[in-house]
Amino acid sequence: MEREKRYWLDRKENVTKVYWSVWVLCGLLLLIEPAIDMHGKFSVEHWFGFHGLFGFVACVGLVLTAKALRRILMRPEDYYDR
Amino acid sequence: MTAEFSPGLILILGSVLVPLLRGRARSVYLLALPLAGLAYLVWLPYGEYGKLAFLGSQLTTVRVDRLSLLFGYIFMIAAWLTAIYALHVKEAGQQVAALVYSGAAVSAVFAGDLFTLFLFWELTAIASVVLIWARRTERAYRAGMRYLIVQLASGVLLMLGALTQLNQTGSLAFEHIGLGGPGAILIFVAFGIKCAFPLLHNWLQDAYPEATVTGTVVLSAFTTKLAVYALARGFAGTEMLVWIGAAMTAFPIFYAVIENDLRRVLAYSLNNQLGFMVVGIGVGTELAVNGTAAHAFSHILYKALLFMSMGAVLHRVGTVNGTDLGGLYKSMPWTAGFCIVGAASISAFPLFSGFVSKALILTATAEQGYFVTWLVLLFASAGVFHHSGIKIPYFAFFAHDSGKRCAEAPLNMLVAMALTAALCIGIGVYPQPLYALLPYPVDYEPYTSSHVLAQLQLLVFSALAFSVLMRTGIYPPEMRSLNLDFDWVYRGLGRRVSVAALNAASRARIALAGPLGVLWAAGSRALYRHHGPEGVLARTWPTGSMALWVMILLLAYLVAYYA
Numbered sequence: 001m002e003r004e005k006r007y008w009l010d011r012k013e014n015v016t017k018v019y020w021s022v023w024v025l026c027g028l029l030l031l032i033e034p035a036i037d038m039h040g041k042f043s044v045e046h047w048f049g050f051h052g053l054f055g056f057v058a059c060v061g062l063v064l065t066a067k068a069l070r071r072i073l074m075r076p077e078d079y080y081d082r
Numbered sequence: 083m084t085a086e087f088s089p090g091l092i093l094i095l096g097s098v099l100v101p102l103l104r105g106r107a108r109s110v111y112l113l114a115l116p117l118a119g120l121a122y123l124v125w126l127p128y129g130e131y132g133k134l135a136f137l138g139s140q141l142t143t144v145r146v147d148r149l150s151l152l153f154g155y156i157f158m159i160a161a162w163l164t165a166i167y168a169l170h171v172k173e174a175g176q177q178v179a180a181l182v183y184s185g186a187a188v189s190a191v192f193a194g195d196l197f198t199l200f201l202f203w204e205l206t207a208i209a210s211v212v213l214i215w216a217r218r219t220e221r222a223y224r225a226g227m228r229y230l231i232v233q234l235a236s237g238v239l240l241m242l243g244a245l246t247q248l249n250q251t252g253s254l255a256f257e258h259i260g261l262g263g264p265g266a267i268l269i270f271v272a273f274g275i276k277c278a279f280p281l282l283h284n285w286l287q288d289a290y291p292e293a294t295v296t297g298t299v300v301l302s303a304f305t306t307k308l309a310v311y312a313l314a315r316g317f318a319g320t321e322m323l324v325w326i327g328a329a330m331t332a333f334p335i336f337y338a339v340i341e342n343d344l345r346r347v348l349a350y351s352l353n354n355q356l357g358f359m360v361v362g363i364g365v366g367t368e369l370a371v372n373g374t375a376a377h378a379f380s381h382i383l384y385k386a387l388l389f390m391s392m393g394a395v396l397h398r399v400g401t402v403n404g405t406d407l408g409g410l411y412k413s414m415p416w417t418a419g420f421c422i423v424g425a426a427s428i429s430a431f432p433l434f435s436g437f438v439s440k441a442l443i444l445t446a447t448a449e450q451g452y453f454v455t456w457l458v459l460l461f462a463s464a465g466v467f468h469h470s471g472i473k474i475p476y477f478a479f480f481a482h483d484s485g486k487r488c489a490e491a492p493l494n495m496l497v498a499m500a501l502t503a504a505l506c507i508g509i510g511v512y513p514q515p516l517y518a519l520l521p522y523p524v525d526y527e528p529y530t531s532s533h534v535l536a537q538l539q540l541l542v543f544s545a546l547a548f549s550v551l552m553r554t555g556i557y558p559p560e561m562r563s564l565n566l567d568f569d570w571v572y573r574g575l576g577r578r579v580s581v582a583a584l585n586a587a588s589r590a591r592i593a594l595a596g597p598l599g600v601l602w603a604a605g606s607r608a609l610y611r612h613h614g615p616e617g618v619l620a621r622t623w624p625t626g627s628m629a630l631w632v633m634i635l636l637l638a639y640l641v642a643y644y645a
Contacts, residue, residue, distance in 0.1 A: 007412060009480065022542065022549050029539050039532040041448040042456065051460075052539035058464040059547035066339035067558040073565040074340070080564070080573050081221075 026052065085131040088143050089154060090189030090202065092119040093161060097181035101174040109169055112177060116162035119188065123154050130194055139254045142194025148521045149375065153191040153311045155519065156379045157184060159505075160303035160386060167390055167498035168296035179212035180300045187304035191311050195254040196244035196269070199312070203240055203276075206305055207233030213297030214289055222292040228569075229289035233305075236275035243268030259316040270317060277309035277360065278353050280329045284569035286353060287337070291345040291402075295393040298345060302352060302389045303382045310359045310378050319366025324447075327364055328455045330357030331462035337567060338469035342560050344402040344478055345392050348385070351428065351470040354462055355381050361459065362443040365450050368522035373442030375520050380435035380509055384427035387502040388474065391421035394491035394499070395478055402478070404560035409483030417491045418479040420499035427506040429471035429541060430463060435506045437537065438513035438528045445526070464544045471541075472548050477560060 008014055030049050044050050096115045103111050128151075132143030161184035168180065183206055190202035207230060214226035246265030248254050259266045271282075278286045286306070290298050317323060331354050338350035355377070362374030394417045395410060396402045411418040423434070430436035440463070447456050490496070509516050517524040551557040566574070611617055 005412075009411075010483075019549050019553060022546050025542050026539075026546050029535065029542055033535060033539075036531045036535050038536070039530065040536075041451075042453055045536070049539070051536045052543040054460060055464045055540040055543035056547045058461045059468050059544045060551065062335060062461075062465050062468060063339055063547070063551055063557060066336045067556075069336055070340050070558065070561075070563075070565070073337075073567075074561070074563045075566060077562050077564055079566075 085126050085129070085144055085146065087122075088132060088189045088192055089119055089122055089126065089158075090185035090187065090192070092122060093181045093185030093188065094205075097178045097185070100177050100181065108177075112165045112169070112181075113162065115181065116158050116165060116184075119185075120155070120158040120162070123151065123158060126151070136197060137248065137254070139248060139252070140195070141198055141254065143189075143198050144192050145194030145256075146192065148519070149311070149315065150191050152375050152379065152519050152521065153307065154188055156382050157188045157191065157304060157307075160184070160382050161188075163383075163386060163498050163502050164296065164300045164303065166501070167299055167393075167495055169494035170492050171294075171296055173216065176213060176216045176294065176297065179209050179216070180297075183209035183213070183300065184304055187308045190308055194256060196240070196247065196256050197254050199256055200237060200241050200244060203272075203308075204234065204237040206308065207237060210301055210305060213300055214293040216297060217292060217294045219292075225289045225292040228573075229285050232275060232285040236272045239268050239275070240272035243270075243272060256315065258318065261317070261320055261322065270320075273309050273312045273316065274326075277306055277313060278330070278356060279326055279360075280333060281568050283330075283334070283353055284567055287334075287346055287349045287567060288569055290349045290352075291343050295397045299386050299389045299393055302348075302385050306352065306356055307378050307382055310356065310363070310374065313360065314363050314371055314374055318363050318371055321364055323360050323364030324452060324455055325364075327357045327360030327362075328458040330354065330360055332357070332458050332465075335462060335465035335469055337565055338465075339473070340558060340561075340565055342404050342562060344404055344407070344474055345389065345396070347404075347469060347474060348388050348392060351466055352385055354466055355385065355428065357462065358440060358443050358459065361447060361455060365443075365446050365452070367446050367450065369442060369449065369526065370446035372517075372520040372522050372524055372526075373439065373444075373446055376439035376442055376516055377436075379516060379519075380427065380439040380506070383502055383505050383509070384424045384435055387420060387424035387499060387506060388428065388470065390495065390499050390502065391417050391424060392474070392478065394495050397495070398488040398491065399486055403562065404473075404477040405562050407478045407484055407486070408481040409479070410486065410488075411479040412483075413486070413488045414479070414490050416496055417499065418475065420496075420503045421475050421479065423503040423506055425471040425475050427510065429467035430537060431510075431541060432529070432534045432537060433507065433510045435509035437510055438516070439509075441528045441533060441537075442526060460540065464540055467541050467544050468548060472545060476548075 030052060033048060038046055040046060093115055096118075099111065100108060126146050128146050130142045130145050134141045134143065161181070164180065164184075168176070171177065186202045186205035186209060190199055190206065193199040193202060211226045211230045211233075214222055214229060243265045244254060246263070246268060247259075250263060250265055259269060261267065261270060275282045275285075290301050293301055313323065334350040334353040334357075338347045338354070341347045341350060359374045359377050359381070362370040362377065392402050394414065395407065398414065399407065399410070401407070427434040427436045430440045444456065444459055444463075447459060491499070513528060517526070548557070
């Protein structure tokens, strides 16, 4: 039998590389912020790193809340068919 | 020549010939019809046409202005792209239904009065349910039935509202309505049902994922965006819509995170994207309404693209449950790539369509000083990237390898996805043609360094949150389950209440059968004794006894008189 091609992402160390590159990207986006004149109607938009921090907190909050909601909302797949 | 002919009729009447054609001729015809419709729209001059007298009021079956034309264009484009995507389907029933459905949506958009709107509004409901029933499963049948009931109810409310309006104002014209008077409120609720307002939304998540592979793609484009158009026409600047829209952007995303069926995840995110448009309508400034129109345009494309990619997976693998998928990028690299383009567009990455359209709505919201709403929209933007941008491609194509191997999507699906993806990128890179089509003049530059950096920070840090939660194992795993939503009220509670009521009624009948039975028997025996064939009161009496009784009465009278 033909052996299946091994993909780049099949190697665990490459997944780790992807993971850390997200961190690096976040760092870069913070580093260049002082060089850019931030516009915005609200004062919070001028706080350093506001959008980044907001995105991170929003997503963690979203996932943890949704996870907790499962306790109330989750039912077996055939719940309505019984 | 004038424009008396409603543009959607090209598709509706054109669909009659579909069953008569065979093979290649039918395929060519299916692709040619939306293109003919598009050409007609390009030619169509501004103005009001197709006027008829009805119920002492005037109907305008074709009203062409910038708002109706924009929605007309995107509906025709969507009809064409979905026709390509569905070319491998040979069932005339589905093909005719898709044509009638999209044609009805186009004609509804061009309706200049509430009665014409109502006719095509109901036609979209009836034609579209065929795309759900064509799945030919018991589940699809029942979901389609629920869908149809909700859609027709929306139409009935619209009709009642229109008649009330006619009574009050003497006109059926579909202009700005605003929330005043009972007729306006009925119409508002009718639009709200079709637009999937919170608590009126569940038909969408219930029915769309149960439709056929191609049917869901078609459904995703028209019904809800027709409602967005109708709200923009009738209720722009109605502040309540700001709050309704904000709620719509936020609450479906919690469901999207824990939902297992990836097409249902997309239905929740569709609901969330409608929220952005509804906020734009509520804010109601020129910039905001432009934002809503632009976002509807790009949304139809990227949402169709996402549903196309998940449809391709369903077509090849037979399931779109997150629990059963993973590693499909090896088998379906092109589909994975197109899915990522759709994901980047809905997430509003710079250079993709969502970026240039959603920005208009957020800027308009900020300009009017809606700080809390703006924060909610920002939260929803991060959230939509999280579940549509990352979760969909990640669980379907990456994650742990499910070991499933299949063929790449059929060629026609790939072509449809490629064209749609090209439009998503095209609008993102070069938004000026879309901006030029918007209802009001646009003075807006999406690509400022400040805006690009802010958006990239929001998105990449959201990606970081996902990566960290995944790596630490905190992220909730996909599970075979369903999550209770508002439909529990009628599918769970409502059913239980009616079953309980029926049980109580039959128990009461049984319980009362004992004592009541005795009474009943006694009563009927007494009746029989007096009125039955041998009964005293049923006897025929001789005339003599009658004369005797009269004499006795007269004597009694005489005695009483002289006494």
